[in-house]
Amino acid sequence: MATLYSTRCPSYPSLQSPSPSSSSPSCPHAPKSSKLVHLQCMPFSSASNRFLAAKVSLQTLSGYHRNVLRVQQQDGAVATTASPVKHESPLNRLKDEFIAVNSLTESEEAAVSDDDENESTVSITVVGASGDLAKKKIFPALFALYYEDCLPKHFTIYGYARSKMTDADLRNMVSKTLTCRIDKRENCSEKMDQFLKRCFYHSGQYDSQENFAELNKKLKEHEGGRISNRLFYLSIPPNIFIDAVKCASLSASSGNGWTRVIVEKPFGRDSESSAALTKSLKQYLTEDQIFRIDHYLGKELVENLSVLRFSNLIFEPLWSRQYIRNVQLIFSEDFGTEGRGGYFDHYGIIRDIMQNHLLQILALFAMETPVSLDAEDIRNEKVKVLRSMRPLQLDNVVIGQYKSHTKGGVTYPAYTDDKTVPKDSLTPTFAAAALFIDNARWDGVPFLMKAGKALHTKRAEIRVQFRHVPGNLYNRNFGTDLDRATNELVIRVQPDEAIYLKINNKVPGLGMRLDRSNLNLHYAARYSKEIPDAYERLLLDAIEGERRLFIRSDELDAAWSLFTPVLKDLEENKIIPEYYPYGSRGPVGAHYLAARYNVRWGDLGVDQ
Numbered sequence: 001m002a003t004l005y006s007t008r009c010p011s012y013p014s015l016q017s018p019s020p021s022s023s024s025p026s027c028p029h030a031p032k033s034s035k036l037v038h039l040q041c042m043p044f045s046s047a048s049n050r051f052l053a054a055k056v057s058l059q060t061l062s063g064y065h066r067n068v069l070r071v072q073q074q075d076g077a078v079a080t081t082a083s084p085v086k087h088e089s090p091l092n093r094l095k096d097e098f099i100a101v102n103s104l105t106e107s108e109e110a111a112v113s114d115d116d117e118n119e120s121t122v123s124i125t126v127v128g129a130s131g132d133l134a135k136k137k138i139f140p141a142l143f144a145l146y147y148e149d150c151l152p153k154h155f156t157i158y159g160y161a162r163s164k165m166t167d168a169d170l171r172n173m174v175s176k177t178l179t180c181r182i183d184k185r186e187n188c189s190e191k192m193d194q195f196l197k198r199c200f201y202h203s204g205q206y207d208s209q210e211n212f213a214e215l216n217k218k219l220k221e222h223e224g225g226r227i228s229n230r231l232f233y234l235s236i237p238p239n240i241f242i243d244a245v246k247c248a249s250l251s252a253s254s255g256n257g258w259t260r261v262i263v264e265k266p267f268g269r270d271s272e273s274s275a276a277l278t279k280s281l282k283q284y285l286t287e288d289q290i291f292r293i294d295h296y297l298g299k300e301l302v303e304n305l306s307v308l309r310f311s312n313l314i315f316e317p318l319w320s321r322q323y324i325r326n327v328q329l330i331f332s333e334d335f336g337t338e339g340r341g342g343y344f345d346h347y348g349i350i351r352d353i354m355q356n357h358l359l360q361i362l363a364l365f366a367m368e369t370p371v372s373l374d375a376e377d378i379r380n381e382k383v384k385v386l387r388s389m390r391p392l393q394l395d396n397v398v399i400g401q402y403k404s405h406t407k408g409g410v411t412y413p414a415y416t417d418d419k420t421v422p423k424d425s426l427t428p429t430f431a432a433a434a435l436f437i438d439n440a441r442w443d444g445v446p447f448l449m450k451a452g453k454a455l456h457t458k459r460a461e462i463r464v465q466f467r468h469v470p471g472n473l474y475n476r477n478f479g480t481d482l483d484r485a486t487n488e489l490v491i492r493v494q495p496d497e498a499i500y501l502k503i504n505n506k507v508p509g510l511g512m513r514l515d516r517s518n519l520n521l522h523y524a525a526r527y528s529k530e531i532p533d534a535y536e537r538l539l540l541d542a543i544e545g546e547r548r549l550f551i552r553s554d555e556l557d558a559a560w561s562l563f564t565p566v567l568k569d570l571e572e573n574k575i576i577p578e579y580y581p582y583g584s585r586g587p588v589g590a591h592y593l594a595a596r597y598n599v600r601w602g603d604l605g606v607d608q
């Protein structure tokens, strides 16, 4: 079977670029990013000319960001086009602008270097570098990108936090969490050393413009006069987001390139606080500069949702109320809030998982076909779905909290055993909800969500249960439980990524016995490449200015509108959660909620 690879980084497969063996002309330059590959390798036609795209870059000319596209005609002549834009726009938009190729003026031409890579540099500052997320996810993701040659030629990584550390201390700390994801990786320790040499540390306060100005000075030294592009990753608690953004923006933003800020969740606690956060961020940043991260959007199977739907004829026609009985979005973890109780108690599982990760998956699952794969087109469709959703009511929600449980001689703690959690906390560590999308496609179809900590298993999946086969000839072979005989599509986001479809099949033999079997696309068996961590994809996208997988402010508003009323009800009325034992399948109430809509949770059956 043919696999179509992009050379964005060798591990990123893409259908947009032709396979190495395709008949398209070879690329004149070794590309560094998918956008380059996308254009470099693809032959374009205009009315009279056939071009081979040779170079695409984002340049700053006369104070404007410009999309600059250089094309090499088949006769070898080079033509260049530059389109001034107030804000950066994704490079892949250039494909559409490609037809109109104009020459640059002489001065513009002079400003476009033959080797743009030598002209610019990216400085990545991890704000809160001493913290858990930075160690666990951000530095390892940056190393993986470096290993895969996905980072630009000139880059520098700075850790910034209050803790006193030297560069060597930071490198030592980071080195402990770096792994070579594949055992057989070659030269991994050599690559690690090279990577660590490009990591530095600056100690400072989050609210000190002076400290950020010192950082700025150091960044400039590393940038060595090149066009400086700066990415700040806010890996800090939300109460200091604004201070850090203010200081970074006023004292350490780029003077001649782009400045972007990745903001970690939580983006507020409700509609009001989220709007206030956005308003404050926008005092210092434009929406284009804000990259609100939801790392579930960077997960391979979540990325694949649109491919599955929109590039396979067999799925999209079935993707509506006509054939789908219900959709289930399930998240469970087999550990509690250990170590994060202080944060968690202020938010709870609905804010921690449902309002963002599961709702984002739902939006991608349910949206209409976007006009294109451009970030704005996709995000427009997601917002439409979110705004078509019926506000969630209290009677469509079940909440739970885990209690202590002893199993096999081991005692697992209750949520409230955590010292950072108040003893009388009512914060839900489990929730189930029934949601509805009031539009033509999904009218009446229950979208059931379930998320919990300290359950019996760790998994995240999407389950699509189809309707019964009308007038099914084989009904009598199924007995009375027709629901169990309906098709179910399971997209297992993690662990052990897979997409499988449960079908009814004849058991081989002389009799007529049917069973349920899986048509199974098991990633580990099908693909030899390891799956990149979500943070790798998202960091690379942020560096490339690709916003598709980041949350726009209107999406965020719509997501909060859906959950804020029910969160207020739960908290104002001090609704008591149903207690469930650590390591169990969660509260029984979740089954009653599903049963109200004639749904059975798909993850509970014997043949899951």
Ligand SMILES: NC(=O)C1=CN([C@@H]2O[C@H](COP(=O)(O)OP(=O)(O)OC[C@H]3O[C@@H](n4cnc5c(N)ncnc54)[C@H](OP(=O)(O)O)[C@@H]3O)[C@@H](O)[C@H]2O)C=CC1
Binding pocket: 128, 129, 130, 131, 132, 133, 134, 161, 162, 163, 206, 234, 235, 236, 237, 238, 240, 264, 265, 266, 343
């Ligand atoms: N950890 C995770 O798995 C996930 C985290 N997130 C989000 O990412 C962000 C970072 O998370 P995480 O690394 O766990 O956070 P930490 O609590 O580890 O904080 C990160 C760093 O911020 C500084 N810091 C912590 N508390 C304060 C404070 N009250 N005032 C000033 N500085 C403080 C500390 O650095 P120093 O003292 O050196 O300045 C700390 O090392 C948070 O917004 C979190 O919600 C999101 C998803 C998952």
Ligand SMILES: O=C1O[C@H](COP(=O)(O)O)[C@@H](O)[C@H](O)[C@H]1O
Binding pocket: 295, 333, 352, 353, 460
């Ligand atoms: O955002 C969060 O996600 C993690 C789960 O992420 P995963 O990639 O490991 O599935 C969750 O543990 C945490 O509570 C939440 O804040």
